[in-house]
Amino acid sequence: MLALLFILFAGMAIGCALAVVAQRNPLYSAISLIGVFVSLACLYVMLAAPFIAAVQVIVYAGAIMVLVVFVIMLLNVEQEERRRNRLKFLVPAAVVLAAVLIAEVAFMLQSVANPTPAVSNIGLTGSIGAQLFTRYLLPFEITSILLLMAIVGAMTLARRGGLLSSEARLVPGAQQLPLSMVDPRATPDDLTLVETDSSEEAARLLGVDPRNTERD
Amino acid sequence: MEPQLSWYLALSAVLFTIGVTGVIIKRNVIAMFMCIELMLNAVNLTFVAFASFFQDVIGQLFVFIVMTVAAAEAAVGLGIIIAIFRNRESLDVDEASILKL
Amino acid sequence: MDTAIDIILKFVAITVAFVVVLLVVAYTVLAERRVLGFIQGRLGPNRVGYGGVLQPFADLLKFILKEDIVPDKSTRFIYFLAPVIATMAALMTMIVYPFGPEIRIPFTSISIPLVIAHFDVGLLYVLGITSIGVYGIMLAGWSSNNKYSLMGGLRSSAQMISYELALGLSLIGVIMLAGTLDLAQIVDQQSGWHGARWNIIYQPLGFVVYLIAAIAETNRVPFDLPEAETELVAGFHTEYSAMKFALFFLAEYINMFTVSMLATTLFWGGWNVPIIDLFLDRGSFLFGLISALGFLFKVCVFLFVYIWLRGTLPRFRFDQLMSFGWKILLPLALLNIFITASAIYFFL
Numbered sequence: 001m002l003a004l005l006f007i008l009f010a011g012m013a014i015g016c017a018l019a020v021v022a023q024r025n026p027l028y029s030a031i032s033l034i035g036v037f038v039s040l041a042c043l044y045v046m047l048a049a050p051f052i053a054a055v056q057v058i059v060y061a062g063a064i065m066v067l068v069v070f071v072i073m074l075l076n077v078e079q080e081e082r083r084r085n086r087l088k089f090l091v092p093a094a095v096v097l098a099a100v101l102i103a104e105v106a107f108m109l110q111s112v113a114n115p116t117p118a119v120s121n122i123g124l125t126g127s128i129g130a131q132l133f134t135r136y137l138l139p140f141e142i143t144s145i146l147l148l149m150a151i152v153g154a155m156t157l158a159r160r161g162g163l164l165s166s167e168a169r170l171v172p173g174a175q176q177l178p179l180s181m182v183d184p185r186a187t188p189d190d191l192t193l194v195e196t197d198s199s200e201e202a203a204r205l206l207g208v209d210p211r212n213t214e215r216d
Numbered sequence: 217m218e219p220q221l222s223w224y225l226a227l228s229a230v231l232f233t234i235g236v237t238g239v240i241i242k243r244n245v246i247a248m249f250m251c252i253e254l255m256l257n258a259v260n261l262t263f264v265a266f267a268s269f270f271q272d273v274i275g276q277l278f279v280f281i282v283m284t285v286a287a288a289e290a291a292v293g294l295g296i297i298i299a300i301f302r303n304r305e306s307l308d309v310d311e312a313s314i315l316k317l
Numbered sequence: 318m319d320t321a322i323d324i325i326l327k328f329v330a331i332t333v334a335f336v337v338v339l340l341v342v343a344y345t346v347l348a349e350r351r352v353l354g355f356i357q358g359r360l361g362p363n364r365v366g367y368g369g370v371l372q373p374f375a376d377l378l379k380f381i382l383k384e385d386i387v388p389d390k391s392t393r394f395i396y397f398l399a400p401v402i403a404t405m406a407a408l409m410t411m412i413v414y415p416f417g418p419e420i421r422i423p424f425t426s427i428s429i430p431l432v433i434a435h436f437d438v439g440l441l442y443v444l445g446i447t448s449i450g451v452y453g454i455m456l457a458g459w460s461s462n463n464k465y466s467l468m469g470g471l472r473s474s475a476q477m478i479s480y481e482l483a484l485g486l487s488l489i490g491v492i493m494l495a496g497t498l499d500l501a502q503i504v505d506q507q508s509g510w511h512g513a514r515w516n517i518i519y520q521p522l523g524f525v526v527y528l529i530a531a532i533a534e535t536n537r538v539p540f541d542l543p544e545a546e547t548e549l550v551a552g553f554h555t556e557y558s559a560m561k562f563a564l565f566f567l568a569e570y571i572n573m574f575t576v577s578m579l580a581t582t583l584f585w586g587g588w589n590v591p592i593i594d595l596f597l598d599r600g601s602f603l604f605g606l607i608s609a610l611g612f613l614f615k616v617c618v619f620l621f622v623y624i625w626l627r628g629t630l631p632r633f634r635f636d637q638l639m640s641f642g643w644k645i646l647l648p649l650a651l652l653n654i655f656i657t658a659s660a661i662y663f664f665l
Binding site: 003021048067068074112131157 | 233238294
């Protein structure tokens with residue numbers, strides 16, 4: 001019974017993983033990757049790790065992949081085109097090498113000793129928490145600092161361009177802009193009306209790169 | 217019969233190999249990133265399998281840390297990808313070769 | 318592993334829960350239209366059946382028989398997948414809620430617990446499945462190939478992932494008090510003392526933060542900008558018609574039901590009805606029946622609050638919505654955790 005479940009979830013995982021690699025549209029790859037994560041979460045439940053399974057669904061399938069799908073949608077990523085002639089040998093070569101690697105691993109796994117698993121309670125939330133906050137406290141704290149670094153880094157990368165981000169386009173004519181762009185003491189809700197003749201003048205007025213404007 | 221440890225390790229190896237193949241084959245930066253996540257998950261499966269079969273919770277704690285690192289890497293990596301896209305209008309890594317001799 | 322009879326019993330329980338959920342959701346739609354009507358000074362639909370009780374079946378017939386329009390340039394696979402993901406994620410959370418205590422069937426010795434699945438990590442499971450529900454909306458907005466849908470989808474998913482944080486953090490206070498993530502045990506720990514152990518007394522701030530975050534999660538007024546008619550035509554489900562729109566509609570109301578059930582379970586004592594354990598012993602059939610009905614009554618009170626809010630409040634602008642979620646609700650949830658932890662450390 002458990003073997004059947006293992007074969008089912010393993011088959012799903014391998015199928016979705018092959019779809020991630022084989023699909024040319026990155027959105028379909030992302031959806032297949034979500035399938036891989038969910039089937040791995042089911043395997044974790046079979047391995048007496050329910051907490052890790054739930055965290056896998058919440059973090060990987062529910063947060064990281066949402067971010068990836070967001071980026072794919074925002075950047076409007078197209079399908080991959082056919083590769084140019086020089087590199088066409090890469091796909092068959094990669095498949096052959098992958099088969100060789102799997103054969104090597106299968107050969108190695110012949111001699112693995114198979115311990116018998118007991119029905120265990122190690123994966124329960126309480127036991128994970130008991131170890132995480134006492135004996136392995138240092139990695140936990142370092143991880144939180146790592147996350148802080150990631151937050152600061154992501155914000156820095158996203159804020160490149162200064163006050164006026166690249167999404168804003170200035171057009172000739174009257175601009176209604178937040179007053180805080182020209183007056184540092186204004187609150188973001190005050191608005192002012194600035195009449196300009198061209199987008200270059202508007203850009204010069206605000207001290208912004210005039211190439212960041214669009215002609216109508 | 218019950219699933220053995222070697223079954224889980226074999227599945228993990230297969231997933232890891234598929235991930236490596238994806239990183240080699242794919243030209244789209246976001247697809248390469250997703251294959252890297254696939255490799256990380258294969259390693260997570262190995263850790264959890266060992267934690268279950270050898271009754272030591274350190275495996276699952278390490279998976280916890282790996283997931284956190286993957287989340288941090290996703291945030292920063294996607295920020296970098298968006299910055300690359302803003303400057304180059306293309307997500308093809310074969311095109312991003314201006315540092316090549 | 319379980320025996321065959323356990324598996325059959327689980328299937329029966331799942332079917333019963335499914336039917337109950339669908340009926341409650343169908344009548345919530347009717348209740349919403351009538352209650353909104355009364356709030357707005359008019360009667361709602363009251364012609365089909367006596368007072369309108371057959372209206373949900375008329376609506377169902379309408380949805381089934383309508384013409385199914387698929388936009389030509391949409392991405393077909395994802396277009397068909399999105400409502401399926403939304404409804405599946407909404408329905409999958411049903412299995413962890415305790416509808417009542419153990420019932421002993423009269424004249425037999427079989428006692429069945431009124432919860433379908435008894436996970437150790439029940440609350441985390443609910444949060445995880447709710448995160449999957451975001452995909453239904455995002456993929457619907459993208460695959461419709463329509464700028465209103467795309468904007469509605471992206472705004473809605475940004476709102477949902479922002480408020481998921483405040484939602485999860487507001488529940489940590491309850492988890493700290495209960496010491497477990499298992500919903501059935503959280504309800505068990507609130508029994509006795511006729512309602513003086515309900516978590517609403519110990520976690521008022523947590524309850525308020527949870528309710529606001531959950532209303533934002535389900536895209537209801539005042540947080541329904543992504544699907545508001547006057548703003549974005551119909552948001553992410555603009556291009557969906559007939560049965561697929563019915564699935565989205567169903568998913569939204571099942572999410573409302575889920576949120577109400579979670580609020581009842583975690584903060585208002587679940588199936589605990591205050592006075593009845595003085596004269597009925599726990600485990601008898603009548604006790605179980607009254608407890609289950611009490612649970613449904615509390616859930617209906619929350620659904621009424623949802624409808625009441627819809628009839629009364631204006632909606633947030635999107636930047637106000639996002640700044641509210643990140644700058645006000647998230648710090649409040651963290652403050653709640655801090656206060657709860659300090660109180661537990663010093664007083665317990």
